[in-house]
Amino acid sequence: MGIRFRIMISQKAKYALQALLALADAPDGEQLVISEIAERHNIPKKFLEQILLDLKHRAIVVSRRGKAGGYALLKSPDEITFGEVLRIIDGPMAPLPCLSRMAYRRCAGCEDETTCRIKRVFAEAYDATAAVLDGRTLADAMREARVKRPARRGSGRDALIA
């Protein structure tokens, strides 16, 4: 139906970030149950189960099972970066396989990687993206929501198209 976006964050990653922010919001690191988070943020409960389990396996959150169970953050909100979460949920972020450190692969049909004229530009783009995503934490996101800043840079987004 709708238009497809290429450089898109998955729904799963969005859910993951929402859930983590919900946990970060909980006072005193109090734990929350899946169904609570799911209902409050309109996330399919079973889907959220998978997501939180992934995050648990990667030591972002902890869980307690049983009747008094639930989830809580394992790391502090200012130690959890967006980049980290995205890599866990969506896999490598590099725009070309040959640019990834966590999953390097030669590009199909690329004969001389050292002189590839496409690679260099995307390497720059990737560096720029990664610098932002690896530099922003849940704590940053929580802060930004409270104090509304003026445009961060001179021209801001208005200079950009699409």
Add this chain to the structure above:
Amino acid sequence: MGIRFRIMISQKAKYALQALLALADAPDGEQLVISEIAERHNIPKKFLEQILLDLKHRAIVVSRRGKAGGYALLKSPDEITFGEVLRIIDGPMAPLPCLSRMAYRRCAGCEDETTCRIKRVFAEAYDATAAVLDGRTLADAMREARVKRPARRGSGRDALIA
């Protein structure tokens, strides 16, 4: 089989950029036929037809039909940006629909867009990416391939993971 990359450039876009660079390489804007480009760069010929047609419709290249036909660049290589090509071939680049100017859409389930804590971070990431991709032209890519520069920034890519 392999690992999936999320923020990935499509094969189609890679073909498009290769083809455009091939046309930019041609001396005096001489035209090339599809099959020539396809063979030299290992691009499926019929697939490349579609791609070049798209680029023609968007006024990036011109074509001549018939026996002495072929393709040539319509704009000069320093007027064709990577971002432009990517938007034509892959569609909007924004990581969230609500960040796209060319195809704005409200994010599913996002209730208050002005206070969305996820949006802001991705807006920054997107700005950073777009600044690079909209700032690099085919001509840049051709230049960079010739003179091999030292690392552009201090630490360079080595500081980054994945």
Add this chain to the structure above:
DNA sequence: TATAAGCCGATCAAGTCTATCGGGTATCAC
């Protein structure tokens, strides 16, 4: 022991990506 909550693997529908196919149409050489 009953109940609540997380754990876990399998499966499914819809959509996307890559590529291919079969022909249609313009242009040039002769």
Add this chain to the structure above:
DNA sequence: GTGATACCCGATAGACTTGATCGGCTTATA
């Protein structure tokens, strides 16, 4: 004007991914 060449264009198909659901198991509390 006839044939060959090269671009134009819509339809289709297979493999894969994504988002989501299902059923049942395990652990812990009351």
